[in-house]
Amino acid sequence: MTQPRTRNTNARPENAALGDLPDDLSIQIEPWPRIGRPSKHALEIWRVTDDWPARVPVTDAEIDVFEAWFRDLFDEFLGPGR
16 A cells, blocks of 8 residues: 655745845846747737628618617717617
């Protein structure tokens, strides 16, 4: 039978805290750059493209839904409608 592992209390903590820094010390603490391939969700590398047609077809049912939910907003911007 194996004995359970005990935690090494002398081990260095995962994330060391800096503690309180002097007021006259003007440094900016930034995270270290990541090594390796950037993640898929890194917003700096996203590219936005517009491949919609110049005129987007909209059905009467879609217009009814927008008017039902946003009528007050449309009236405020465009003036009262029907």
